[in-house]
Amino acid sequence: MDFDLSPEEEAFRDEVRAFNAEHLPSIEERRKLGPAFFPTWWEKIREKRWVGFNWPKECGGGGGTIMEQYILKQEMLLAEAPALGRDYTGLGWVGPAIIQFGNDEQKARYLPDILDSKSAWCTGYSEPDIGSDLAALQCRAERDGDEYVVNGQKIWISLAHVGTGIYTMVRTDPDVPKHDGISCLLIDLKSPGIEVRPIESFAGDHFAHLYNEVFFNDVRVPVANRVGAEGQGWEIICSALQNERSGIAEVNRHHKALERLIKLAGESKIAGRPALENGNLRRKLAAFDARIEAARLNGLRNLTEQVKGTDNASHSSLNKLHNCNLLVAMSETGMELLGGASPYIGETEASLYRGKWQIGALGWPTTVIGGGTPNIQKNIIAERMLGLPKD
Numbered sequence: 001m002d003f004d005l006s007p008e009e010e011a012f013r014d015e016v017r018a019f020n021a022e023h024l025p026s027i028e029e030r031r032k033l034g035p036a037f038f039p040t041w042w043e044k045i046r047e048k049r050w051v052g053f054n055w056p057k058e059c060g061g062g063g064g065t066i067m068e069q070y071i072l073k074q075e076m077l078l079a080e081a082p083a084l085g086r087d088y089t090g091l092g093w094v095g096p097a098i099i100q101f102g103n104d105e106q107k108a109r110y111l112p113d114i115l116d117s118k119s120a121w122c123t124g125y126s127e128p129d130i131g132s133d134l135a136a137l138q139c140r141a142e143r144d145g146d147e148y149v150v151n152g153q154k155i156w157i158s159l160a161h162v163g164t165g166i167y168t169m170v171r172t173d174p175d176v177p178k179h180d181g182i183s184c185l186l187i188d189l190k191s192p193g194i195e196v197r198p199i200e201s202f203a204g205d206h207f208a209h210l211y212n213e214v215f216f217n218d219v220r221v222p223v224a225n226r227v228g229a230e231g232q233g234w235e236i237i238c239s240a241l242q243n244e245r246s247g248i249a250e251v252n253r254h255h256k257a258l259e260r261l262i263k264l265a266g267e268s269k270i271a272g273r274p275a276l277e278n279g280n281l282r283r284k285l286a287a288f289d290a291r292i293e294a295a296r297l298n299g300l301r302n303l304t305e306q307v308k309g310t311d312n313a314s315h316s317s318l319n320k321l322h323n324c325n326l327l328v329a330m331s332e333t334g335m336e337l338l339g340g341a342s343p344y345i346g347e348t349e350a351s352l353y354r355g356k357w358q359i360g361a362l363g364w365p366t367t368v369i370g371g372g373t374p375n376i377q378k379n380i381i382a383e384r385m386l387g388l389p390k391d
């Protein structure tokens with residue numbers, strides 16, 4: 001495929017650059033503004049219809065072409081802009097599931113809040129002992145007139161303590177093969193009978209409280225909150241997980257991280273000598289560069305297939321596996337270079353970078369396990385891309 005931009009695409013790229021030059025303060029200024037910056041940013045990008053840019057226009061999105069989405073994402077990452085909207089989960093997979101499987105009433109009820117950064121959805125898939133084998137989930141929803149009565153437990157639910165709703169997979173029929181008895185419910189987290197209990201992480205500080213257990217005790221959920229047909233949950237999960245895993249076309253972020261890592265190496269010492277004189281470190285940095293290039297080429301291959309309409313859903317597993325491994329490896333190298341330096345004290349690179357190396361290295365479960373473990377991604381790649389036998 002020819003990756004030169006058409007005149008229209010170049011004009012769009014220039015529009016994004018001009019917008020960022022006008023409306024996106026520098027990182028230092030944003031830090032001074034703190035959380036107050038975000039609502040203004042979300043409002044401005046919403047006016048441009050860049051929140052939900054990949055959603056159809058009739059659903060309130062931007063209707064951007066695949067190339068325009070790529071350009072917008074690339075420019076925003078290059079500018080180190082914050083996320084394009086507050087409701088990451090809503091924009092990433094809850095909204096798309098409603099668009100694909102929901103009815104008009106659900107579209108009118110939920111999509112505007114996602115786009116206006118008023119909702120904060122979380123994802124209720126995993127249960128104690130049920131993560132990778134998701135189809136075995138047990139959380140039960142029994143029909144009672146116009147309502148379901150939900151009982152059971154979910155675990156590892158990111159940000160449920162600050163969420164507005166939980167996109168929940170429940171078992172509506174225990175008597176059919178496991179994949180066929182699952183349904184998808186949109187549940188208000190304020191519903192009576194829901195209890196959210198924090199799980200504290202070993203990483204401390206930034207990750208101290210990210211995940212939660214969520215308990216459902218006779219929670220009554222209107223049947224009108226079911227997305228898709230009863231028993232269609234597995235199809236919805238597969239589509240949503242693909243969205244979750246494919247949102248990681250992060251090559252520009254990796255480039256920035258490597259630039260910072262090289263800068264940090266240039267300012268660091270190993271055993272009293274300049275770190276960059278160390279052959280092992282130099283080889284490591286060169287290998288990161290090669291891995292980023294591999295990610296870029298793989299991303300371009302996916303983009304080509306998407307534009308041609310021949311994309312293979314399993315590519316999102318390849319992206320997730322490669323990008324997560326890279327991010328963690330670079331973060332660990334950053335942390336090794338920092339040695340005993342405190343991330344929060346003094347005018348060091350560590351403090352300027354706000355402990356991001358430490359967060360990247362210690363927070364690996366978030367990027368690596370969340371959305372499916374590496375083994376599961378490898379199974380998908382082996383079976384669906386390489387055509388290897390199942391066992």
Ligand SMILES: Cc1cc2nc3c(=O)[nH]c(=O)nc-3n(C[C@H](O)[C@H](O)[C@H](O)COP(=O)(O)OP(=O)(O)OC[C@H]3O[C@@H](n4cnc5c(N)ncnc54)[C@H](O)[C@@H]3O)c2cc1C
Nearest residue numbers: 123124125126130131132156157158365366369370373375
């Ligand atoms: C930071 C973070 C955030 C998360 N957020 C959410 C969330 O918001 N909502 C949600 O529902 N869940 C969430 N999860 C849960 C996550 O999806 C599960 O932890 C994950 O799917 C793994 O499931 P498990 O923990 O039960 O591990 P298990 O499935 O028990 O896996 C244990 C080990 O066995 C391996 N394994 C399992 N099956 C196979 C197989 N068939 N072949 C080869 N190896 C296998 C796994 O790779 C892993 O190494 C989150 C997890 C983390 C760490």
